Amino acid sequence: MSADTIIALNTELFLKSANDKPFGYLYSIERDCKTETFHRIDMYNGESVNILSPEDSTYFPEKGPYIAYSKSLIGNLKFLKDRYTNKPFKITMLKDTVINGVANSHFIANVYDTLDNNEHLYSNRDYYIDKQTGLPGLVIIRGRYKYNGLVSEYYDETKYFNYRLDRADITDASFVIPKSFKPRKKQAAPPAVLAPGTTAPDWTLYDVNGKKVSLSQLKGKVVLLDFYFIGCSNCMQSLKPLNAIYEKYKNKELVIASLTERDSKKAVLDFEKRYKIKYTGYINAADVVKSYHVTGFPTFYFIDKEGKIGNVFVGYNDDFEDKVTSVINDLLSKK
Structure with a gap:
């Protein structure tokens, strides 16, 4: 992973589903990325996860890993709970922080920390909790990882806002694929790369x-x-x-x-x-x-x-x- 900032606006809908074992919720997570040409909706209806593409009104099944869910508010908090339950880690409380004029509690979860050939590798998650609502407003993930011998840094900042809880208009029907969306057709084999000796297309x-x-x-x-x-x-x-x-x-x-x-x-x-x-x-x-x-x-x-x-x-x-x-x-x- 790189250490570059990705700006995206997520619209997350969740509906508690007590008998659902994989997630405990039905969900729809719409991700509209501002730094990439990327717009998709991850939708779970209690049976399967489908990826909807608003660009061409198609959808296709997703087999995991469910990255959109893991980065959602509920998925993020579930990760913290499950990880701490299975393998307790250090949590450090810091001084209150003011964000946009609102007092926030601030704590850091150090979920991973080790030395590998004198390289300090780690993963920290900063949680900023609105002291008035008790809800997270900002989560920052910082890390330093080694992949195939290459050490790289990671930084991800997610802001959560415009909460609307217990909405009567969110029902099972909110997680049904719209009729205007059609299954994505099996794509034809991609064209072969250009052969040596071919004139290179100008650009x-x-x-x-x-x-x-x-x-x-x-x-x-x-x-x-x-x-x-x-x-x-x-x-x-x-x-x-x-x-x-x-x-x-x-x-x-x-x-x-x-x-x-x-x-x-x-x-x-x-x-x-x-x-x-x-x-x-x-x-x-x-x-x-x-x-x-x-x-x-x-x-x-x-x-x-x-x-x-x-x-x-x-x-x-x-x-x-x-x-x-x-x-x-x-x-x-x-x-």
Whole structure:
């Protein structure tokens, strides 16, 4: 996980269901993300969880993990209760804090804390409780984790507001999929990646500093296209070797362009600063993702000096740096 801020507005509906074992509630959680092109509704009717897509009025079953529920107010508090019951952890009370003119109690739950080869890894949850209502208004999750040898930080801030409890208008019917929504059709197999020797589709994008660049402008150089998104674990694995490759070839005819279709300019700027990324990042690359038939992340395209596809890798492996270096050396050596 990365340490980048994601801004989303959730509308959460819950109805107590005493006999329901998985959750204890029926629920509908609508998530409209402001920093990504992301809008969905997670709905549980007592039998199954379905994901509704307002964009195309389709739905499909979800088999878990139920991330939307875990990040909801009830799911968040249930996590704290279950975790503490099964494996008690340290809870620290801090001084009262004023948020938007309202006094809040503040406590920190230290749910995970360890040393791994002298690396301090942890997970803390800050809870801010409105002293008038007794309800959480803000939950912050901070952590430092190790995944496949890479240590990264995590920060997630969720604000809860506009509570309306015991609403008579929330009934079983609130968790029935609208008739206007149709089951999502089984998607056809994604198109194959572009084959070596194919002319690379041209594109024009802006980097996070507002500079406009086209692929055609880079003709005569070898170009490595890194298709990624923030939060992709394998994309995170590639950061360190890509930085090393940039340093190795920075005075040669190689350009590394990192492309994202979903992350905002601010998110990318923060991401690049936090991880000290040396190569250039470009945003709003949805059309490029489509034209290059990218369906998995990360995907790496190598463009030769004549503007043709030289090679393509999908995913990340431990020998990534050696493989990339070999391809780059081969393409640079060609006249």
